[in-house]
Amino acid sequence: MSERPTPARVWAEMKRGNARFVAGEPRHPRQDVERRTELAAAQKPRAALFGCSDSRLAAEIIFDKGLGDLFVVRNAGQVISDSVVGSLEYAVAVLDVSLIVVLAHDACGAVGAAIDSTRPDAPVLPPLIWRQIAPIVPAARSLLAAGATEGVSPDALDPMEVGRVHLRNTVAELLRASEMISEAVAEGRVAVVGANYRLEEGTAVPEIIVGPAADAD
Known part of the structure; x- marks a missing residue:
């Protein structure tokens, strides 16, 4: 039986x-x-990836991985929900x-829609x-509040900063919502990396690392 890889080793492999x-x-x-035949009976991925559903964020392509390497969960804007947390807890x-890699990206339509929703004349969106x-709107509102003394308007918000x-x-919400994952991180068994994918360059740039992945080469 092969030795379980450390979070730092797995993140180093992802970066390579x-x-x-x-x-x-x-x-x-x-x-x-x-x-394909090897995996028919069971899977043993090294990492879970929670990312935006954007068609340009194909996880296995971005990180040059293959079948069975990544357990992938995606939705528009990488928004935490019970189904997302449950899926990551299963992983x-x-x-x-x-x-666990949480993958955001620049030019995100969901982030743009959240910014637009803060305008006084914002159109009413379909409920779903x-x-x-x-859940993305607080990021936009926090930046608006931080710049209130300078008269910052939604038009002046930087979508990349809102996305970050x-x-x-x-x-933070994932760790708050899942005691299981938080404990695994505290014990050093799991790390969580929040990264931002740059569409034009193709790079996945870490924005926040929680747990023992920071020392990876």
Whole structure:
């Protein structure tokens, strides 16, 4: 039985895969018939990834991974919900992953919609769309409040900065919502990395690291 990889080792592998993707030299590992057959009975991913549903955020491509490498959960704007937390708890408790990556990105439509919703004349959104973006709105409002003395308006907000605040809020909310994951992080068994994906460059840039992944090479 192989030794369980540390969170730092798994994050280092993720970074190397992303570097290959950025350089245009992906290996496309573990995507053959043999791998498919090997996984038919069971899966043993090393990491879980919770990201935005944006079509440009294909996790296995960005990190040059293959079948069975990542346990992926996605929704618009990477918004925490009971189903997201339950899925990530399953990844930790049952699949024994060492790392959770929360992946945001620039030019996010959900972030843009959240910013637009803070305008006094904002149109009413369909209820389910509003429910999806509502958890992002506090990030926009916090930046508006911080710049209130300077008269900052929604038009002046930087979507990338709103996205970064929302990413940090998402990581904090995940740890708040899941005692199981928080305990795993405290024990050093799991780390959580919040990263922002830059669409044009292809790089996944860490914004916040919680747990023992910070020392990864």
